[in-house]
Amino acid sequence: KDLLLRVEGLKTYFFQRNAVLKAVDGVSFTVGQGEAVGLVGESGSGKTMTCLSLMRLVPQPGARIVGGEIWFKGDNLLELSEHEMREYRGHRMAIIMQDPQTSLNPVYTVGEQVAEPVRLHLKERGQQAMARVLESLRAVRIPRPELRVGQYPHQFSGGMRQRVVAAMGLTTQPELLIADEPTTSLDVTIQAQFLRLIRELQQESGTSVIWVTHDLGIVAQMCDRVNVMYAGRIVESGRVRQIYKEPQHPYTRALLDSVPLMGARRDQLYQIEGQPPDLRSIPEGCPFWPRCPEAMDKCREQYPPRTSLGGQDFVHCWLAEPGG
Numbered sequence: 001k002d003l004l005l006r007v008e009g010l011k012t013y014f015f016q017r018n019a020v021l022k023a024v025d026g027v028s029f030t031v032g033q034g035e036a037v038g039l040v041g042e043s044g045s046g047k048t049m050t051c052l053s054l055m056r057l058v059p060q061p062g063a064r065i066v067g068g069e070i071w072f073k074g075d076n077l078l079e080l081s082e083h084e085m086r087e088y089r090g091h092r093m094a095i096i097m098q099d100p101q102t103s104l105n106p107v108y109t110v111g112e113q114v115a116e117p118v119r120l121h122l123k124e125r126g127q128q129a130m131a132r133v134l135e136s137l138r139a140v141r142i143p144r145p146e147l148r149v150g151q152y153p154h155q156f157s158g159g160m161r162q163r164v165v166a167a168m169g170l171t172t173q174p175e176l177l178i179a180d181e182p183t184t185s186l187d188v189t190i191q192a193q194f195l196r197l198i199r200e201l202q203q204e205s206g207t208s209v210i211w212v213t214h215d216l217g218i219v220a221q222m223c224d225r226v227n228v229m230y231a232g233r234i235v236e237s238g239r240v241r242q243i244y245k246e247p248q249h250p251y252t253r254a255l256l257d258s259v260p261l262m263g264a265r266r267d268q269l270y271q272i273e274g275q276p277p278d279l280r281s282i283p284e285g286c287p288f289w290p291r292c293p294e295a296m297d298k299c300r301e302q303y304p305p306r307t308s309l310g311g312q313d314f315v316h317c318w319l320a321e322p323g324g
C-alpha cells in the first residue's frame with residue numbers, strides 16, 4: 001500500500017519543575033493509504049500523546065515535541081506553520097476522542113457543530129453546508145437527521161453522541177482518522193455497532209485509521225497492523241494475524257494472555273505483574289525488565305536493538321536477537 005503517514009523517531013517530553021517526563025521517546029511507525037493501524041498499550045504508555053503529537057496538539061504549557069519527523073505524504077508536519085497545520089486538522093486528519101462530552105459543546109445544536117468543520121475547511125455555507133451535515137449524520141446512521149440537527153447534545157444518548165462526534169470527524173472526508181479509545185464510554189452492544197459503522201465508513205471512503213486502544217479485541221476486529229507501546233516506545237510491530245499467532249515480545253504475550261476469551265472466567269485472567277515505569281525515571285536497559293518473566297542480565301544494562309521480523313515487522317527484545 002502507498003504510504004500516507006510516516007513517523008520517524010518522534011519524541012514528546014513534558015518539562016516539569018524538577019524532572020523531564022519522556023511520554024513519547026523515539027516512536028517510528030507508518031500508516032498506508034486505506035490501512036487501519038492499531039496503537040496498543042496500557043494507560044500511560046504514550047499512545048494518546050503520540051496521537052496528539054501527530055495533530056500537533058500536545059498539552060500546553062509543559063509538553064513539547066523535541067525530536068523526530070512526521071511525514072504526511074510529502075509534508076513534514078513538524079515544519080509547517082501553525083496556519084498550514086490548521087488546514088490539516090479537521091480537514092485532512094481528524095481525531096475522535098474517548099469522551100463525546102468533551103468534544104461536543106452543550107450550548108450549540110448538533111447541526112451547528114457538525115457544520116463547523118464544513119464551514120471552516122470546505123468553505124460551504126447555507127443549504128450546501130446543511131446538505132453535507134445531513135449526509136454525514138445519515139452516514140453514521142442517525143435516524144431522522146432532519147429532526148435531530150436542531151437538537152442539543154443532551155437530547156442524544158451516549159452512543160448517539162459518539163456517532164455525532166464521528167460525523168464531525170468524517171464530514172470533511174479526512175485522509176486520516178485517529179480514533180482514541182472512542183468506544184470506552186459505550187456499553188458493549190453499542191460499542192459493537194459503532195465499531196462496525198466505522199469499519200464500513202472506512203471501507204467506503206478509503207480513509208486510513210489509527211486505532212488507539214488498550215483492547216486487543218478491538219485491534220483484532222479493526223486493524224491490519226498493530227504497534228505495541230510500552231513506556232513511550234514501540235516494542236513490537238507487525239501484522240495483526242502474525243502477532244496474535246506468534247507474539248515475539250514478552251509484553252505483547254502478556255497483553256494477549258490478559259484478553260478475556262469467550263467463556264473464560266474473569267478471575268482466571270492473567271494479570272501482568274507490577275506497574276508500568278514512572279516516565280520520569282525509566283529504568284536502564286529494557287524498561288520492561290522489572291516485570292518481565294524472561295529478563296536476563298543484559299536486559300538490565302542495555303536497551304534491546306530493533307530486530308527485523310521480515311517486511312515492516314520488528315521487535316525490541318534481547319530474546320529475538322541471534323543467540324538471545
Ligand code: SF4
Pocket residue numbers: 249250251286287288289292293294295296299304316317318319
Ligand atoms: Fe524481557 Fe529482556 Fe526482552 Fe525486555 S529485552 S522484554 S526484559 S527478555
